[in-house]
Amino acid sequence: MHLASTPVKITISHKNTPFSRMQLPQPELEFHVSRKAREKYGFDETLFTIRGNVIFANFYAAQLFAQQINDKRPADKAASAAELNAMGLIHEILHNLIDMYRQTRNANVFREALENLEQQFTRKEIDKTLEIFVEEFPPIDVHRKKITAKKYLQGATDGRENRQIALEEMMLLWLSNQNPAFAKYQELFDDTPLREATIYPKAMNSLNTFFDAQPLFGPAGKGMNLLQALLQPAKANPGSLIDQLNFLRETWGTQLSTLINIKWELLLGEAFTELWGIPGADYGTRMLRAADFMEEETKMRFFPGPGKAETHTPEYVGAEYEPEAFSPDTHWMPRLVLIAKSTLVWLDQLSKTYKKEIKTLDQIPDAELDRLAAQGFTGLWLIGIWERSPASKTIKNWCGNPEAEASAYSLYDYVIAQELGGDPAYGNLRERAWQRGIRLASDMVPNHTGIVSNWVKAHPDWFVSLPYPPFPAYTYSGASLSDDPNIGIFLEDHYFERTDAAVTFKRIDYRTGDTRYIYHGNDGTSMPWNDTAQLDYTNPAVREAVIQTILEVARRFPIIRFDAAMTLAKRHYQRLWFPQPGTGGDIPSRAQFGLTKAEFDQKIPEEFWREVVDRV
Known part of the structure; x- marks a missing residue:
């Protein structure tokens, strides 16, 4: 359940927004954003949930977020909306894997983790660490100074103590800072203040030891310490966000579709959902679209110089096969x-x-x-x-x-x-x-x-x-x-x-x-x-x-x-304008409007040129 106190989630959806005609996929992508980064870049406060999270509910949200960063960054350090989108999806999946662990292994794992920390450190040291974390990565009410971090940690959300939630989020922050592929954006979630002023580094080491004694977690036959399982994508593919997503899809794909239903009304609040709507979820499709989004940003869109060009022999086979049925050629x-x-x-x-x-x-x-x-x-x-x-x-x-x-x-x-x-x-x-x-x-x-x-x-x-x-x-x-x-x-x-x-x-x-x-x-x-x-x-x-x-x-x-008759063949029209998830990138911005083949066939049931020939 996403009741986190500190990660920053950006959400933009179609409901009652200026974009009222939007027909967009509605993923919920999150990652931590510090108070310092919020103030530096002036991120729109209406995008933040009541728990202080920013959700990328569509690619346009990621583009807006990147644009606000780029307005204050030099061109050679420009933020990529596709990279931010991929980071958000990775963080969201890790969050949900923790949810899966709580459902299937130990529902009280973070309560027990806090109890374990209290056996190794003083209550004062632990409280200081959690308070600085909440201050540096605040939920909305703490950010607006309606409530102190200390007061927040004394409360609960949907039956869970906020101290447990903060510990879970602090662990996710640590994971973000350990991920080499996230390094370009570290200023958004830099944990240096925690490292310098608290027992945070020691607490993370202690958590790792704690999870060694907990039920193992992972795909069938590959159980391991929960914290180590969450580190696997970054360890396996330290330089590539897309490869990390592919790792998650290949490793967890069948289980991600059965994750807990998020109580968005509790996380977002009435004002948020009225303005931005409620996200949906389909991790398999979202991971493919994240790759498409990256392809859109990185694809070269100019003619190459002189020299050999790669050529392909077309193959006219597959599901789109059409029988030959030409109109008759008259004598002339x-x-x-x-x-x-x-x-x-x-x-x-x-x-x-x-x-x-x-x-x-x-x-x-x-x-x-x-x-x-x-x-x-x-x-x-x-x-x-x-x-x-x-x-x-x-x-x-x-x-x-x-x-x-x-x-x-x-x-x-x-x-x-x-x-x-x-x-x-x-x-x-x-x-x-x-x-x-x-x-x-x-x-x-x-x-x-x-x-x-x-x-x-x-x-x-x-x-x-x-x-x-x-x-x-x-x-x-x-x-x-x-x-x-x-x-x-x-x-x-x-x-x-x-x-x-x-x-x-x-x-x-x-x-x-x-x-x-x-x-x-x-x-x-x-x-x-x-x-x-x-x-x-x-x-x-x-x-x-x-x-x-x-x-x-x-x-x-x-x-x-x-x-340009070929652009109206169904396979090409879909490739260009409504690409199947995982095949986008030919026309910038169109990946997010992709359709499955079944969805596309419902909209265009017959080849256009077949209909033309039959009627002409």
């Missing part, structure tokens, strides 16, 4: 000879070749179409024929490229671009091309729209988004990219400084106050596409809207090239 399809033209570039080239202004599709000379037909081309792929998002051009201009045009893959809507002459000009070209046996082809971009598009304005719920920035350092203070006075669209500030490539942009509806942070399109290979907005295919309305758009495009163009 196998003989298609397709030429691609970047439409704006081609029109400029034609203007120079024919020495006259050619800006719209209907102005393309018959002679040029005759030349293409004579060369044997039977298909003309017009790249960039749809109305592009003007924000794409604005972003490029703002970032120092005044001559750039909007990207052909940052679309505003599926209408023929007005600068190309719109539908009348397109109809003219299509008829003349067909007279020469040339079919027109176009792109269709199914996985994202432009950052400013009709869908972003009218259907913000169709996009992968959060009600808060995925990283606390993100800010959106620049000018709006929107062409609608009712809607604000803001690129993250660090793009302009070229110090970060944010995964989200900010959308505000000024009429309702609705604010959300929409993810940019991303295939997980490098940087986000900062002029795009990622569609959420777990939403059935999105899948239907895209299929209807595909049907509309197919009515205009007999040949369609689907951009």
Whole structure:
């Protein structure tokens, strides 16, 4: 039962918070934070439980906590949210292993431990040690000076003496200070004041001897002294938090799922639970997600330099196997000879070749179409024929490229671009091309729209988004990219400084106050596409809207090239946006929103492209 007086737990959950739309996993991760560290970094007091613990109920809580540290630390000593998250999970698991010991070996072990200490040291020495511990690592009421450490130790919590609780927590503090992988953050839980002023070091040695005489503890066939069992992860993997978590998962995984149900209402109190909610627990999943969180922070997201690159031969087997069921090729399809033209570039080239202004599709000379037909081309792929998002051009201009045009893959809507002459000009070209046996082809971009598009304005719920920035350092203070006075669209500030490539942009509806942070399109290979907005295919309305758009495009163009089509295969869409626990890391911040395969299959029961082929 987590009724500890001194460890610091940070908790942020979804209930009645500013993040009311959060759909996050709810782990409870804890570790000690000293009074000195609280005051130095100004940690938000509302995050602390009534017992003085800080719980990381989700990755965003760890990010906020790390950001508060980094605001006052030099860059070369920056705190890692993933490391803090892993530390919290390790500490929480050790706490629960102690609970398991009390349930299965000796319910009164800490009462007996105190009695054993009193046989070796004076009551005054023991009380001084516990008092300084509670003062240095205070519960909320002691921190607020509503009660003294001495008075606190005279009380009890849920039937347990606070002296016993303090001893248990002091042992966990000692374990944290013994862990080499925690050393980077030792200032948060430094036990030097205890070492210098009390019998704390001797008491820990005495506890070790005491547990030698107690029932052994450990996985089947590996029983040992409780204190030594709790030291095993750090001893086996002194330099790696993730390896310590893997050790715990491999050693204790089957037993962790049966741990005691925590009485959160006693630990957190009414005010805390009303503000932050109550955490949940699933240790196996949480350990996998902790590894994913670390992968997100450490993965290289730039193209490597010259030299050999690792290659893999794809294997098309497994649970996602789909039978081949292609739509039939008609007589002309196998003989298609397709030429691609970047439409704006081609029109400029034609203007120079024919020495006259050619800006719209209907102005393309018959002679040029005759030349293409004579060369044997039977298909003309017009790249960039749809109305592009003007924000794409604005972003490029703002970032120092005044001559750039909007990207052909940052679309505003599926209408023929007005600068190309719109539908009348397109109809003219299509008829003349067909007279020469040339079919027109176009792109269709199914996985994202432009950052400013009709869908972003009218259907913000169709996009992968959060009600808060995925990283606390993100800010959106620049000018709006929107062409609608009712809607604000803001690129993250660090793009302009070229110090970060944010995964989200900010959308505000000024009429309702609705604010959300929409993810940019991303295939997980490098940087986000900062002029795009990622569609959420777990939403059935999105899948239907895209299929209807595909049907509309197919009515205009007999040949369609689907951009980044592989990103909509179920295995890849899940890998990118809702990764299975233990497989995350491709897109920063998405690991915490991962789903099991069964959960994902419920949201997307059928391969999208299978449905498209069957319906088209």
